[in-house]
Amino acid sequence: MDNNKLGTKPHYQILDGLRGIAAVIVVFFHLAEPLAASRLDNVVNHGYLAVDFFFLLSGFVIGYAYDDRWDKMTIGSFLRRRIERLQPLIVLGMTLGAIGFYFTDSTIWPLIHTVPVWKLIVVMLIGYTLIPIPLSMDIRGWEEMHPLDDVAWSLFFEYIANILYALVLRKLSNKALACFVVLAGAVLLHFAVTNPNGDVTGGWTLNAHHMRVGITRTIFPFFAGLLLSRVARPVYIKNAFLWCSLLVAVVLFMPRIGGAEHLWMNGLFEAFCIIFVFPLIVYIGAGGVVRSQTEEKICKFLGNISYPLYMTHYVLVYFYVAWVSNHKGITLSEAWPTALLTFSGVIILAYASLKLYNEPVRAWLRKKLK
Template structure:
């Protein structure tokens, strides 16, 4: 039976909504980042943990959607479905990033004016595959594996997790999966409390250090989400969307823990959030029920907007960061109108990307890849 013809299971509306809440906070994080003097005083200090939350959500949803269906389709069929879901917006994000590349004039990106068009096109074509760009092809100067669309690094690791799930880890018994997840949690905890930064940031550069960070950040949450789906039964909790949204916001807006002198304390906090709090949020959200048409519409809208917003927002953030860097010493009070305008622009761009590109292209791919 062709997996594209499989009946679609009902969505977890609240989990969809929470993905949107986290995506919006990611935008806030990136808007606040260039105004911070260092990584200790960003007013959205732990916004980057949204990526780890996304990985856990993905593992949970993948387990729910596919774990009991492997008798009906193949590994290739599964990967084709993931390609249909993820790749169109990867391509769009890279294209928009390339279009805007030469217009992000800034003192922090002096390389831009020296990049020949042929090199930009090569980086664009590699970016379409979501494979990492080597450091020799770094055309922006931030040592990113995707210099045309910074956030695409997490999609690279998302694909790795999906492939590992499809080719083998899905076959693990629940006990074996639990052992694997506990080991991954121990690795994550050790890394977070002992590394030189005192946090789990990283994963966007093609070198050993960042690859280690990326794998560490991906393996535990993704497969913890899968385990959570297997071993728990959702329990109804009243106003789950509200409480879960507040928990997500508290975690991501939490100021730096321990300052510059006790880096391990912040690593411990982030480990606690990823290993304990995020699974708890997903567990509560999975058991929640929307209570009104308005709440249902909000969750649906946030869910649909979440991935387009995440994968396209940095296209506009590049312009915002360039503006901030060209106005050295600008304060939050002076910058907030431009930040608010950029936020509004990212939401409009995300919605347009969803309706004018992502949904039509995915419908076309479903027909062509049957």
Template sequence: MSSQNLLTKPHYFILDGLRGVAAIIVVTFHLTEPLGTGHLDILVNHGYLAVDFFFLLSGFVIGYTYDDRWRKMTVTEFFKRRIIRLQPMVVLGMTLGAMGFYFTDSTIWPLIHTVPVWKMLLVMLIGYTVLPVPLSLDIRGWQEMHPLNSVGWSLFFEYIANILYAVWIRKFSNTALTVLVVLAAIALAQLAITNGDVSGGWTLNAEQVRVGLTRTIYPFLAGLLMSRILKPAYIKNAFLMCSFLLAVVLYMPRIGGAAHLWMNGVYESTCIIIIFPLIVYMGASGVLQNGREYRICKFLGDISYPLYLVHYPLVYFYVAWISDNKGVTLLQAWPYATLVLFGSIALAYAALKWYDEPVRRWLGKQSLKL
């Protein structure tokens, strides 16, 4: 079964599947992160680069889906579509984070038991909008934009990219867009090599906002450019090859160590600027081998966004347990980590079928009445 439907605009099912693969790797990154002492020794050391891969996929899908609709679609209609697609799971993710907040009281978060309910609810309501909370509302103590669901920071930058696309960048010629992509790549490489990695973007201060914007702009614009100029080939076994390559990239140990931070920066720059676009090109050129591969890609694609939004409220419990049991080893933690991983996948699927899809259908019908 091909990834293209000859009766309509082709749908890239393999890219959907790769988004799901990346989402699962993100969960494994967050499950191994508390077992390390810092960026240098996390088992899934480059798992956070999956977010940069998401931004690249987002730019590709946005351009592919909407670039040819602007003669009939207004900016308001575009934003309605994006809000309907993104916001229901944002609301659920923040709600789950709020429901579990006080139950994750731990030595790692000494503030939790001092937070009044009204303050937690205020943070939840702000989280529903994806706007970052100020540091004065940091109720967990990690200086996060969204203390109830850490991953909300990337949705904030996703919206910024969508806004820039709708009001400005969609009008760029391919030449102008190429120039902007090159400049963004230079800025990304400078950030990565100077800092030793691109990790960051989740705190509301000038430096971290710069990191978040730099991580967003290049991959999103590169994906948009690819959607315009890409001429897919015909590649067999693309899903398997791309999944393997993506896993190798994201599971790669830290490069260079503390003495040569720039080496890791070069590695991450290469991944984001060259390897990720190559994976997207291969995925877009791929041919599904059979119905089983189609079902796998569809399932992974369907759960990818819900999984990203619901897993961290469960990870908070896991992190609290590790913090309160000093010296926990990987051997001791893996049964609990496995439980959280598969529990997150089950929760994501339930959220998709019982909440996200019904709510989006209802919102879609309401938007037609406006």
């Protein structure tokens, strides 16, 4: 099926903007993370929940964009459209990560310069496919399935959700889908409150535990977003973008709940946010409207830059983490100029990636994958 015949539906401008807000906070989270003494005292303590928010947004947008098109579309044409959307920046992130690999001198990665070039190239080429690498090929030593671009693990699970949608779950009635989502939510809640870490973090290592975490974190929000796209009726709330942005920020910046003594409390908080707060934010954002040209430009810019920002920022974060590790005991008040410089570089890199690479490559792929 010719992709162009499917047309393009209007974007939810506020949801585009919220995706950008969450992506920016992810960068803040990764800049603050190496300065924290433990997982209990990160300044952006719940920044990792942005991934769960992204999954929910993806499910909502997929449902909105494709649910009523399957009479004109094959599974192959759907997957081609997803590849055209997701794959170019995956390739760029892996390539930039490989280019910068040997330049991140640090005591936390002492073996980097012993990695032969051929092995680096193999890991990069496998990374292009998003196939997880085993621990025996983890060339950085962080037990990552994608050691050249850490965040790519979430795209691996994003593809799994897309494939499940295309093959099976799109065919479910709303009632059946609701039952599936409730069951997935119960699994997520159980995991969050019983996990020894007291949170839902994980998914980036190729082992049984992390695969379970990744699937658990993906299935509920993605298909809850799909269900929401089917059953939600827009409700107008004044200044929806502002209120939704504040809600996203409150959740992601929220300090650890319960401390080290009551880990289950933090897990319960995170499950509550994923199961109830994030769908509420998307529901309000989907019904809202931008109120000025300035707000429209902000939402458009944040939406356009969100995915490039997410997929390329860790390239510079690796350098920043190496710098922090080489300055033992450095505090936030001492590190903020370097963190700000890194953040500025991340934004510039993301915008350059969007304009100089992602947009032209996607336009080329759109023609080739007709």
